[in-house]
Amino acid sequence: KNEVEQSPQNLTAQEGEFITINCSYSVGISALHWLQQHPGGGIVSLFMLSSGKKKHGRLIATINIQEKHSSLHITASHPRDSAVYICAVRSDTSGSRLTFGEGTQLTVNP
Amino acid sequence: DTEVTQTPKHLVMGMTNKKSLKCEQHMGHRAMYWYKQKAKKPPELMFVYSYEKLSINESVPSRFSPECPNSSLLNLHLHALQPEDSALYLCASSLSPVGGGDRPQHFGDGTRLSIL
Numbered sequence: 371k372n373e374v375e376q377s378p379q380n381l382t383a384q385e386g387e388f389i390t391i392n393c394s395y396s397v398g399i400s401a402l403h404w405l406q407q408h409p410g411g412g413i414v415s416l417f418m419l420s421s422g423k424k425k426h427g428r429l430i431a432t433i434n435i436q437e438k439h440s441s442l443h444i445t446a447s448h449p450r451d452s453a454v455y456i457c458a459v460r461s462d463t464s465g466s467r468l469t470f471g472e473g474t475q476l477t478v479n480p
Numbered sequence: 481d482t483e484v485t486q487t488p489k490h491l492v493m494g495m496t497n498k499k500s501l502k503c504e505q506h507m508g509h510r511a512m513y514w515y516k517q518k519a520k521k522p523p524e525l526m527f528v529y530s531y532e533k534l535s536i537n538e539s540v541p542s543r544f545s546p547e548c549p550n551s552s553l554l555n556l557h558l559h560a561l562q563p564e565d566s567a568l569y570l571c572a573s574s575l576s577p578v579g580g581g582d583r584p585q586h587f588g589d590g591t592r593l594s595i596l
Contacts, residue, residue, distance in 0.1 A: 411568050411590040412587060466528045466536060470522035471522065
């Protein structure tokens with residue numbers, strides 16, 4: 371079992387829909403990151419969380435440390451949100467290393 | 481626009497060639513990373529430099545040779561690569577390595593490498 375599990379693996383939505391991507395992890399962590407990767411390859415760091423909730427524009431990230439679970443929400447989705455969303459954690463014992471989930475491929479249709 | 485600049489964006493090389501990938505950041509970050517990413521897979525950590533010193537080598541074959549000439553530059557020297565080394569190579573940086581608090585990693589756009 372991977373230390374970081376994401377669901378779903380693939381998600382197709384219509385423009386305007388509310389989207390949720392989930393991430394569960396099995397280790398103690400110091401921080402959880404949500405990353406976005408567009409087809410061109412570059413990765414953008416969306417959020418870094420160690421507790422609670424963060425919001426940036428239409429994106430909201432939450433984390434429940436006790437349940438070892440995080441969610442990324444996108445409100446009023448748009449075709450430009452189509453990308454791979456990756457959850458990554460820095461565990462208490464991993465030093466500089468991030469452990470990545472397999473990613474969620476999101477496609478938003480107009 | 482990314483604050484971490486990688487060159488070249490694309491590289492095609494033969495198995496006997498020697499080439500280098502370059503990564504540059506001017507954010508004052510003291511930790512720099514090389515990742516390898518195969519299609520539809522998450523990035524895999526290769527190397528970490530902390531204050532210009534190699535701190536992590538994830539058992540990467542010696543045909544990959546990293547170099548950090550100064551705090552803004554990170555190179556990856558390539559020699560005698562194999563076809564399975566074809567991948568996207570991503571560079572990242574963060575404000576501080578472990579011990580200085582957790583900081584987000586800033587990624588470059590990557591170099592797409594093809595080995596013939």
